[in-house]
Amino acid sequence: MMSPGYKGCSFAFEELYADYYGWLSRWLIYRVGCSEQAADLAQDTFIRVLRRNEAINIREPRAYLITIAKGLIANAYRRQDIERTFLSALQVIPKSVFPSEEEKYQSLETLLGIERCLQQLDEPVRQAFFLFQLDGLSQNEIATRLNISLSTVKRYISKALLLLP
Structure with missing residues (x-):
């Protein structure tokens, strides 16, 4: 069942997406400087909204979406820092014990999981x-x-x- 429009303080997801996806994507491009990363972050923002699985009472949809997107940007930057540090650390490992791609992926995912826990x-x-x-x-x-x-x-x-x- 469709909820009332967001202008009445609650929204239907479809309306929110249609009205604000383009705006949020442009806002993200300005912040991260990459249209592909901005598109991913915009999708992730709306996925977070959709996962609520109910009408959400909001007065300012833009502020609501920006709050979610800022958290996702921070997470993306932390992930990039961890990946960069991890790949730098791999440069000093002798080729004879260098991990496979699967081992590198598993190690990186473990590091990211630890970082999320520590946060x-x-x-x-x-x-x-x-x-x-x-x-x-x-x-x-x-x-x-x-x-x-x-x-x-x-x-x-x-x-x-x-x-x-």
């Missing part, structure tokens, strides 16, 4: 986890550095480890 953590939790895993600090050293209790450090690290794949 869900609050900054202090993420910081404690990095100090523990990357810097190799003991839990006591982390507690001292962050000026928090040892039990808080343990809780933070456990929370991070439980979230990771």
Whole structure:
């Protein structure tokens, strides 16, 4: 069943798409500088809207779509940074142990999954986890550095480890 038009504060997906896809695509081209990437991001934006599977009450469709699109742009830039770093790291690997295309893909997807999980953590939790895993600090050293209790450090690290794949 079709919902009332978006001008009445709720919309039918088809109307929203027809009225705003072109506008959103142009807005995205201006932001990302690539028409193909903008088209992908516009489609992803509308997929997010469609997944709600119900009429959405909105007063400002453009602001609503921009909010979703900005999050997708940020995700795309983070992904590009991770891919670039990953490919740079592969350059130092000897050819004799160089991973296959499938292994590279699986490794990159794992890295992206870890990054998505880490983004869900609050900054202090993420910081404690990095100090523990990357810097190799003991839990006591982390507690001292962050000026928090040892039990808080343990809780933070456990929370991070439980979230990771």
